Amino acid sequence: MTDSSVPASRNSGAFTPRRKLGRKLAPWLFLAPGMIMFLVYVIIPIGQSMWISFFQWDGLSPKSWVGIENYIELLDDEAFYTSLKNNVIWLVLYMLAIPFGLFIALFLNQTVRGIRIYKSLFFFPFVISQVVVGLIFSWFYAPGFGLLFELTKIFGGEGIAVLANPHTVTYGIIVAGLWPQIAYCMILYLTGLNAVAPDQIEAARLDGAKGIKMLWYVVLPQLRPATFIAVVVTVIGALRSFDLVSIMTDGGPFGSSRVLSYYMYEQALSEYGYRMGYGAAIAVVLFAIMMIFISGFIWKMWRDERGL
Amino acid sequence: MNILKTTALTALVGALAMPAMAEQRVLKLFTDASDPAPKAAFEQLVAGFEAENPDVTVEVNTFDHEGYKTAIRNFLTADSPDLANWYAGNRMAPFVKAGQFVDVSDVWEENGLKDSLSSALSSMTIDGKQWGVPYTYYQWGIYYNKDVYAKAGVEEPTTWDEFISNCEKFQEIGVDCLTTGTKALWPAAGIFDYLDLRTNGYDFHMQLTNGEVPWTDERVRNVFAEWAKVVPYTSKNVAAIDWQDAASNIVQGKAANYVMGNFAVATFKDGGMTNDTLGFMDFPTINPNIPRAEEAPTDTIHIPAGAKNVEDAKKFLAYLARADVQSAVNATLGQLPINKNSEVGDDPFLQQGFEVLSTAEGGIAQFFDRDAPAQMAKAGMEGFQEFMAYPDHLDAILERLEKMRQRIYKD
Structure with missing residues (x-):
């Protein structure tokens, strides 16, 4: 990123005031379409949602004003706490996608005949729609004919119907969600691994590093951008989990398997x-939770960019 | 398809020849009849109406059945048709209260519908006025596998006690006495409705769904006490099963009884059951002193407040209410006509259903999610689903429902 002001200041004497104005105006003109879109489809609706929540x-x-009554009701709403708890479980367990994705990426990052086919096979779950993923897993769990149900029946006597039990249902859905999410993290790490400098690996190897140590001290630090993106997409993915809940249960x-986004839709x-x-009101709460993470991410990116 | 083509063609011809045939009026009808049988019935209905009223062209816009429930809220306010189909009872109440449906009491009055459609009068009336015309309903009851009954050596029960004692016999031969699939919630409500109608009667059921009785009332507990008797004999894990999958339990002889609506007959028959193996019975008696009430969800057509051609729309409603029209439409739908002078097809389940409904002296309920307001229906059905899995959670469930009741009916 070179400093654009350098050539400008060198030539500044040649500029007429009109061209100067053009210089100032041009970026805004180019930004305008995007900013208008962002304003109309993101910023204004956020404001409207907050307004409607009152x-x-x-x-x-006709609408009738109730002030913060909706929020007061939320505080006393069991279903809201169930959703919130499930969102936390989603957030924590969804993070597993990152180490798993890394592991598979490392495993696939080798030159064997036909490796491209294996890579695409591993990437496959991310390509198919969440709806299909949800259907496949709900058949897998289905009492009466599902594979898992039949297997547990053979080994345990009584079949386990994951989606019928309020204690297991959320975990069952998260497992379904992890399947494509792992593939997503894997592809992020695979591209990241392409960028790992071979000379550093070489040097580390000469110094006798291998296995876990090599991974931890040499490879992972170089994968930091990939890890960052993986964390971002996984956190956002966990918080806006909706399709699978809707399809499966x-x-x-x-x-008992509600999450905030689904509860919002339901209401x-x-x-x-x-x-x-x-x-x-539920949407506003979800937005506030997301903002914690999003501002964290933005702050980190801003800091990194300044660090450059 | 043909209708669409004809409509398109007529519209085109109409547009081209506008000055010549200016009197051709258009009637826009929005419907959720996306399944094959309802679709055919609507095509038939429209063709018949157009034949009798050559100066009116009916434009049909068919929506997906589920999507319609959301779409109606948008098109009523934005781009209103002249006619739209919907459901009776509390399901139409929000639209009536928001002034989105036209009062059609005059159509009822002029055509003597209060007499001919009397069985649906109460469910079409809000504030003493009628807000639409019903054209079809179907019975609920218990569908059972006759082979399983024979294998267990039991007879069709007439009382709830007999039903429960049959359950023990079914258990001995390893068959679930009662099956259901409550993934979509509503099948559980069918069981609750009937238990309540049989334990406390129609009037109490209506008070409960209208929010006039606390859920913690002793009489509500009595209903769940009856339900608790059959819970041990009910299929496991029903909360994760679709109603169609539960139907296969009946087809395969893994379960004996299923509380369902008559639309399920097609599913049973697709699975290979015939009139010889599939049986239907009215829900057994619990309290013999209560007049027998039944459950029959009613489908209706309304005139939205934004309709442009109200005059022809009313003509259409009058046509729809006629005995011969209802006979023909319901023959195609495979359901029951509301007009008491209509004829019922010779299907044994329809015949039985017609008999059961036309002799129900207690009244006809619309189904829990149509009798109760939407939010209460949802909370209630979740409670029923939970009760079936954890009967010991009853106190917590009822307290939660009571809390919901106090909030929902407040205004």
Whole structure:
């Protein structure tokens, strides 16, 4: 990144005021389409959601102002705490995708005949739709005909129906979610591994480093950008987990696998919902949680860029 | 498809020849009839209406059945058709209260519908006015596997006690007495509704779904006490099973009974059951002193407040209410007509259902998720699902529902 002000200042004497103005204006003109889009489709809706969260509204009748009543109700809502707890479980367990992805990437980072085929096979779950992933796993778990159910029946006598049990259901869904997420992290690390400097590996090897030590002290530090992106996508993925919950359980049994994003949808938009205000309040809470992470990420990126 | 083509063609011809045939009026109908049988029924309905009213062209816009439930909220306010189909009971209440449906009491009055559609009058009435015209319903009840009954050596029960004692016999031969699949929640509500209708009766059930009775009431507990008797004999893990998958338990003889609506007959028959192996019975009696009430969800057509051609829309509703039209439409749908002068197809399940519904002196409920407001329905059905898995959570469930009731019915 070279300093653009250098050539400008050298030539500044040649500029007429009009061209100077053009220089100032041009970046904004180029940014404008993106900024307008961002404003209309991101910033304004965020504001609107917050505004709606202070109303009671069914989407049809006129809105009625209730102040922070929706938030007070949230505090006393079991389903909200279930969703929050599940979101935390998602967040923690989803992180497993990163070490697993790294492991598979290291494993696949070799030159064997046909390695491209293996790589694509490992990447496959990320390519297929989450809906398909959810369906495959719900059949896998299905009581009566699912593979897992039948296997546990053979070995344990009684089949385990993961998705029917409120204690196991969230974990069952997370496992399904990890499958594509691991593939995603793997591909991030595979590209990262391409950029690892071979001379450093060589040098480390001459110094006698190998195995875990080589990985920890030589390879991983070079993979830091890949790890950063993997953490970001995994955190965001965990927080906005929705498709799998919707496909596999509809939040059930009796609401025990809800997460915040699903609960928001249920309250605001589903067949039995249409409490726009309450749904918006949940959205605001989810947004606040996401903001903690997002600002953390942005702060780190900003710091890294200044460090350069 | 043909209808669409004809409509498109007529529209095109109409547009080209506008000055010549200016009197051709258009009636826009939005429907969720996306499944084959309902779709055919609507095509038939529209063709019949157009034949009788050559100066009206009906434009049908068919939505996906599930997507329609969301779409209706948008199109009623944004781009309103002249006619839209929906459901009776509390399901139409939000639209009526928001002023989105036109009062069609005059159609009822002029065509004597209060008499001919009397069985659906109460479920179509809000604030003493009628808000749409019902055209079809179907019975709920217990569908059972006759072969399994023969194998266990038991007879069709008429009382709940007999039903439970049959369950012991089924258990001896390794068959689940009752099966269901509550992944989508609503199948559990069918069981609750019938237990409540049989234990406390129609009036109490309506008070409960209208939020006039606390969920912690002793009479509600009595319902769950009856339910608890059958829980040990019910299939396991039903919370993770779709209703269609549970139907295969009946087909394969792994379970004996299934509380379901008549639409499930097609699923049972697809699985290989016939009129000889599939049986239907009315839900057994619990309290013999209570007038027998039944459950029959009703489908309706309404005129949205934003309709442009209200006059022809009312003509269409009057046509829809006619006995001969309802006979024909329901023959295609495989369901029951509401008009009491209509004829029922010769399908044994429809015949039985018609008999059961037309002799129900207690009243006809619409189903829990149509009788109760949407949020209460959702919370209630989750409670039922939880109760089936953990009967000992009953106190917590009822307290939660009571808390919901106090909030939901507040305004």
